[in-house]
Amino acid sequence: MRRRRGLAALLGPPLLWLVVAYLxxxxxxxxxxxxxTDPFTNEVVRSFTLENFKELFSTTYLGIIGRTLLIAALVTLLCIAIAVPFAFFMARVAPRRLRGLLLAAVLVPLWASYLVKAYAWRTMVQPDGVLDSTFGATPGYGFSALVLTLTYLWLPYMVLPVYAAFERLPETHLEASADLGARPLATFRRVVVPSLLPAIAAGSVFTFSLSLGDYIAVQIVGGKLQVLGTAVLQNITLDLPFAAALGTASVLIMVLYLLAVRRTGALENL
Amino acid sequence: MAERTGPAGSGTPAIRLTSLRKEFAGTPPVVAVDDVDLDVRSGEFFSMLGPSGSGKTTVLRMIAGFEEPTSGHIELAGADVTKKQAFDRDVNTVFQDYALFPHMSVAENVEYGLLVKKVSRPERRTRVAEALEQVRLGDHGKRKPSQLSGGQRQRVALARALVNRPTVLLLDEPLGALDLKLREQMQVELKGIQRDVGITFLFVTHDQEEALTLSDRVAVFHAGRIEQVGTAREVYESPASAFVAGFVGTSNLLAGDAARAVIGREGSFAIRPEKLLIAPAGDTQRGDGLMGAEAVLEEVVYGGPVTRYVVALDAGARLTALEQNTGASQAAAHLRRGERVRIQWNPEHVIDVPESASR
Structure with missing residues (x-):
């Protein structure tokens, strides 16, 4: 009895927090x-309607949702493309000292403010900015700048799990593969990649969901670009129920994404 | 895939190592393998025996292609493979930790080598089934390695290597992780499989009993060099050095003053424990032509089929004697610790041991 009460006391507060604050x-x-909402007063009217969800399927909002998905997917793919070779170098090639430095290089930006980093990219891509004056060209504010900035922001969330997966991969597995006649590329495809998949899936959950929910970076480097985040922001004051519908949409997308990831079996090995 | 006999004929050794040397970086560099020369015959069960750090595993890894020799040459069936990559060598390895791919089923693991060598699907099927049958895992193909016991994983690793029909199978302490019973059972199976497939086995172990039971020939490694190559009997009965005498079997070494007093000659000598007879002091009637020495019994350890006696010679050496517990009238059976005893042996069984192997 006492043990059970102790357990309840221990788990109660966090459970309460989870249920009330999150769920x-x-x-x-x-x-x-x-x-x-009442069109004249903008007050919320508590009567049941499916109008908000119908509007989600209008061309404007389908376009915004599609664009946001595209951005999240591109950011995730770019993060994978950068993180896999980088983590490989860090875990398997770099000498111990350099490994520590690289790990710090990945981690330190996480401590800097999100806003500072986004504004840093603004000065990079702006007309007459760093990119323009150095290379004579800049993507300018908009889609590309946003993908670039988000990739930069979320890269550590991909590098860290992939690095850990490379660390865990036993040397003898690579030797066994070569021993059985596989050339390096075949070893990479058939042995390395499958053992990285759970880590990549885990990392992609972060990069994908963080990109999906972003509404600040897009305002700093995205120019007039509209994504799910900005659409929610604009509707919060004018049409709260519609903003909620947009929010529900992004939650649903994430749930679907997680289910898809779970089907690969990746979440069992987190 | 190359035929085992090859164009050079069956007289060509399966493996030939010439002045093989491996230094690892350090100040000063660590010499792991020190100019080793070795021929392993085709179809032979050959063991490399030695304590950890003696260089036997490094030799194996160089033959597999995982380590590059500092100097020297490696030939497989007559062809120089020193510069070849691991995936280009016609050898396969059974790893100490098995190194099974966890994301593949047992059958996929076994199929892997055939798959990357682009063997056709129907042939892959039959050969995988055969290989699994050979290690008695015919109905375990669909399982994942994590669902198998240690002994079963061991057999999958064996099947995964053998299915490729290599010129040489390399085994890196493959039984090290198994418990004693399973180990003994696997030893028997391993020997049987080697006889069936006729592939050259190169077996690395630090367990002298394992090496003696399994092998046609044994190379004893010490500090990066080979101290002796020979059959199990040769290595055990006539060790080429004090190290071999001590490492293979229990060392009963007589040297210096003790040797002079007991054997009557200068030098170092060894007598295997089972060759020593033990009797109460003053009992000189057992057999003619035996040599003997007076001693004090220091320890009696009953071990089921045998009893181990540790005696301190008056001449100043300590010897171990093993007596079979046959049940026949044994004077030794009633001996107690601290009693004076007489030990005897046939002079034939005194082994002259050079201080170190002649090089």
Whole structure:
């Protein structure tokens, strides 16, 4: 009896926090998405309607959702493309000392403010900015600048799990593969990549969801670009129920993504 | 895939090492393998025996292609492979930790070598099935390595290597992780499989008993060099050096004053424990032509089929004697610690041991 009470005391507060702050908030968003606003007063009217979800499927918003998905997918792919060779070098090639330095180089930017980093990229891509004056060309504010900035921001979340996976990969597995006649490329494809997949999937959950939810970087480097995040932001004051519907959409996308990742079996080995 | 006999004929050694040397970086560099010359015959079960750090595993890794020799040459079936990459060599390895790919099923693991060598699917099927049958895992193909026991994983690793029909199979302490019973069982299986497939086995172990039971010939490694190459009997009965005498079997070494007093000659001598007879002091009637010495019994260890006696010679050496517990009238059976005893041996069984192997 005492042990059970102790356990309840230990788990109670965090459980309460989880239920009220996370699930509660989600439930409120979900419920709000079915309400509507009075067009004259902008007050929320608590009557059930599916209008908000219908509007999600209008061309404007389907376009915004599609663009956001594209950005999240591109950022994730770029992060994988950069993180895999980088983590390989860090874990398997670099001498111990350099490895420490590289690990610090990946981790330190995580401690810097998100805003500082986004504005740093603004000065990079702006007309007459660093890129322009150095290379004579800049993508300017917009889609490319946003993908670049988000890739930079979320890269550590991909590098770290992939690095850990490379560290865990036993040397003898690579030797066994070569021993059985596989050339380096075949070893990479058939032995290395499959053992990295869980780590890549884990990293992609971060890069994908963080890109999906971003609404600040896009305002700093995205120019007039509209994504899910900015759409939510604009509707919060004018049409809260519709903003909630947009929020529900991004939650649903993430749930679908997680289910897809789980099907690969990647989450079992986290 | 190359035929085992090859164009050079069956007289060509399966493996020939010439002045093979490996230094690892350091100040000063560490010499792991020190100018080793060795011929392993085709179809032979050959063991490299030695304590850890004696260079035997490094030799194996150089033959497999995982380490590059500092100097020297490696020939496989007559062809120089020193500069070839691991994936270009016609050898396969059974790793100490098995190194099975965890994301593949047992059958996929075994199939791997055939797959990357682009063997056709139907042939892959039959050969994988055969190989699994050979290690008695015919119905385990669909399992993942994590669902198998240690002994089963060991057999998968063996099948994965053998399915490629290599010129030489390299085994790096493959039984090291198994418990004693399983180990003994696997030794028997390993020997049987080698006889069946007729492939040259090069077996690395630090367990002298394992090396003696399994091998046609044994190379004893010490400090990066080979001290002796020979059959199990040769290595055990006539060790070429004090190290071999001590490492292969229990060392009963007589040297210096003790040797002069007991054997009556200068030098170092060894007598195997099972060749020593033990009797109460003053009992000189057992057999003619035996040599003997007076001693004090220091330790009696009963071990089931045998009893181990440790005696301190009056001449100043300590010897171990093993007596079979046959049940026949044994004077030794009633001996107690601290009693005076007489030990005897046939002069034939005194082994002259050079201080170090002649080079």
């Amino acid at each position: 509660g908030a989600l439930a409120v968003i979900f419920a709000t998405a079915f309400w509507t």
